[in-house]
Amino acid sequence: MKIIARILITATGLFSLVGCYDAGIKQTIHETGFVYCESGNLDTFNPQISDENSILEAVSAQIYDRLLIIDPVTQKPSPNLASEWQVDKTGTVYTFTLQPNVAFHTTDLFTPTRFLNANDVVFSFERIINPDNSYHNVNSGHYPWFDSINFPQTVTSIEAINPHQVQFTLSSPDNTFLSSLATSYAVILSKEYAQQLAASDDKNLIDSLPVGTGPFKLSQFQKSEMVRLKRHDNYWQGKAKMSQVVFDISSRGTGSLAKLLRQECDVVANPISSQLPIIIENDELTLYSQTATNVAFIAINTENPLLQDQRVRKALNFAIDRSSLINSVYYNSGIEAKSILPPASWAYGNDSSFIRYNLNYAKGLLREAGIEDEIELTMWVPLDNNSYNPSPKKSAEIIQSNFSDIGIKLKLITSDLLNRNELAENNIDLVLTGWNANSSDPDTMLRPLLSCDAKQAGFGVANWCNEEFDFLLDLAKETNQPRYRINLYRQIQNLLSEEMPIIPLAHGVKYQANQSSLHGFTLSPFNTYPFHNIIRIKEEI
Structure with missing residues (x-):
């Protein structure tokens, strides 16, 4: 809507867009x-092995294709490299038929001898879920987003039925599976290219000198x-x-x-x-x-002893003047967040009693927690603006001022990337961040950020793990009854409002x-x- 050193393939014509x-x-x-x-920063061209990164998403969307895409109108998974699919009666076996005559890139290093087939799909996902795959540990051996949603345990096998059909078998029914295959992380690689690199002992180039079908x-x-x-x-x-x-x-x-x-x-x-x-x-x-289906939030490092007290976390939440953020940072283009899920989500639950600006209540919660004197907290702040937070530095300064009103001195730490070792050692108490959902399914905004698997994968910066939360998520994933799913997601949002591992701030445009x-x-x-x-x-x- 109109509203008003081999990563360098060739030196010929290389230029800098900075300066002259x-x-x-x-x-x-x-x-x-x-x-x-x-x-933004690019350390790889393969989103499988990376955290969420908007510039990587934009670049990789031109290089790679996925089996499915999210239709921008219906917001449902639709065909892409897979022309169609079937699901068996158990809801655990998905068979995808591939588009014919899909060509991989020809590059200085690689000339394909065949079109894309089922073996490429098997290789792309086997690399993620199978520790014995020869490429699993290449370039880190970590697949943060897939690990955060428990993908390796969800998919028990991937099989090429014939050159044009591939079959995924799941451990249990999963209403979010198709959406997962449509995310920017689920790109399809060339097995033939991988075999060539392995033969020349250059496996690491698969992610830095990419070959896709885009x-x-x-x-x-x-x-x-x-x-x-x-x-x-x-x-x-x-x-x-x-x-x-x-x-x-x-x-x-x-x-x-x-x-x-x-x-x-x-x-x-x-x-x-x-x-x-x-x-x-x-x-x-x-x-x-x-x-946008997004949210800006503060992740609270719940491994910090002080922040393990639920009352302290709630006090931080009640101290934030979200209307000031909307006016000064979003210029009224965003909306105040009452939940991690945006209002556009079909599972959105708005209970504003949990998320509101109330300094007296915040001070009272700190007194109940035994905090009478001024305390100091640190908050990591990213440099780059995003659709969920158009000016992180300005947002951080407003939050810093809000916290001072309840006797909390907030030290801001600004850098390109969050050092997870610092977070793990409790040197960073809060993280100003956010999330852009990859699909309309609520699971894609909840599980990658807050599940126990997300914490284990290093994807959940709040370092929070709650078995009840995971149990409700899994129930919502497995049931096909819409009313039951909505009720479960409402329970999940109420649980998050009570526990407050993250503080929702705003939804951006x-x-x-x-x-x-x-x-x-x-x-x-x-x-x-x-x-x-x-x-x-x-x-x-």
Whole structure:
């Protein structure tokens, strides 16, 4: 809706998008592709082995495909690499039929000899669930998101029935399984490429020099600066309309807007809310918005002895003035969070008695917990803005001021990435973060963040594990009765409000600003979509 050293494949034509911006290079990109600006870091191109990262999601969506995607209209899993699927009567055996004639990328290292088949799907998921797979421990051996949802225990086997059909067998019925296969994490790799790398003892390159079936393939990468993708001419959905996409990952904050205004960026993802009026007033720019399924929150390190007291956690919650956050950070484009689930979720439960601003009640809870004097807490704050939090630093400063009103001195620690060792050692008490859901199923906003498996996988930054919470989650996953599922998710939300392992803050709006000459973007509340339909329409003079 319009609202107003081998990671570097080739040195030829390599450039930095920072500092001097060569006019000839700029003109070439403008004519044959576009520059997509979003801050962030890339340590891998394979989301299977990474935590949630919006720039990685955007890049990997161009390189890889998934069996299913979430339809942006119906918000349900729909065909992608899998053209259709069947589920047996037990609800535990899923058989997927693959699209024919799907080509993998041809790169400097790899020339495929066949189209995608069931063996590629088996390899992609066997790597995750099978510790004996030769690639399981390559490049960390950790699959944070899959481990956080207990995927290795959910899927008991994956079998290629024939070249065009693959079968997943589950340990028990799982209403969230199809949604899991549609997330940005569930990408399909080339088994043939993996075998070639293994033969040359170069297994580690599988994630840094990626081969997928997506509309674009990796051409150049300069860490913390840029990623250049070139068109995959044999893309199964038809050759992309533009021959290249350049991701500028070097700018933060107002820097991206400056580049957009100078036409050095064609697209800016997640612009800061304060920039929106400038974008809206510029006739050469188009601003798109999409209601997002997300939440900004504070994760409380429940392994800190002080924060193990439920009263202290609730006091922190009641001390936060969410209306100030909405006005000053979101510029009224977001809404106050009453639950980890957003209002758009079919399982949303709003009990505002748990989530409200009440300084007197907060002070009373601290007194009950035996805290009379000023205490000091630390909070990690990310540098990069996101759709769920358009200005983390400003949000942190407001929270810091709120906490001072109840006698809590909050020390802010700002960095690119959270050092999980610091968190584990109780050096960090609070984490300002958030979550973008990968599907409309409530499980995708609850299990990866707060389950016992999430804690074990290092994905749940609250370090919280509650057996009752997990039990209710599993019941909701297994039942097919909608009314029963809704009731279970309401119980789960009430449990979280009582226990308060995280403090919901706000739900943001997903924005994208781009040059008005670009057309064909598909915005979704969930995943980033491929850019193969993007086209630049030149104005006639």
